[in-house]
Amino acid sequence: MPVTFNHTIIPCRDREATARFYRDLFELPEAPSWGPFTNIQMSDGVLIQFAAPPLDEIQMHxxxxxxxxxxxxxxxxxxxxxxxxxxxxxxxxxxxxxxxxxxxxxxxxxxxxxxxxxxxxxxxx
The missing domain is CATH 3.10.180.10 (2,3-Dihydroxybiphenyl 1,2-Dioxygenase, domain 1)
Structure with missing residues (x-):
């Protein structure tokens, strides 16, 4: 199998608001979410998961x-x-x-x- 990118987690304080920003901006449908993650799925199948980090500080990515x-x-x-x-x-x-x-x-x-x-x-x- 060739290597493909599957998913990443983006740290954020408000996972619902941040996921909504991406969905609205890029015109993406809602995706199933679970546990500590609010998810969006790109058209190529890549999953982006938004979650609050365990620490209060978020470093810019x-x-x-x-x-x-x-x-x-x-x-x-x-x-x-x-x-x-x-x-x-x-x-x-x-x-x-x-x-x-x-x-x-x-x-x-x-x-x-x-x-x-x-x-x-x-x-x-």
Whole structure:
């Protein structure tokens, strides 16, 4: 069997609100959840589980999502409508701009738990 990515756990204080942010942004249906996890499932089958960490401190992680051009436009507009700041770069030097350096479009922003997200329309490789 080839290696494929199956799931990850994203730490957050409010797992329901954070999962809802991702579902609404990326237009994903609700997924079955259990135990300490609130889950979403990507269209390729990857499961993302949201859970409160055992410690009070959450360290920032980076997650990048590849989307098509139409979803990019809708999702970016939802971010703007919600007042979520976006940048064209990971260092937050180009606010409210779109990155076009890799033959597609991309933006960086933060989720409700403070994790750095990236949404791109073309893979880097």
């Amino acid at each position: 980076h997650y990048a999502f590849l989307v098509d051009d139409e979803l990019f436009d809708r999702a970016r507009q939802r971010l703007l409508d919600q007042g979520v700041r976006t940048w064209a770069d990971p260092f937050q030097q180009q606010p409210d701009k779109i990155n076009t350096e890799h033959g597609g479009r991309g933006v960086y922003f933060f989720d409700p738990a403070g994790h750095g997200l990236e949404m791109i329309t073309r893979p880097y490789l």
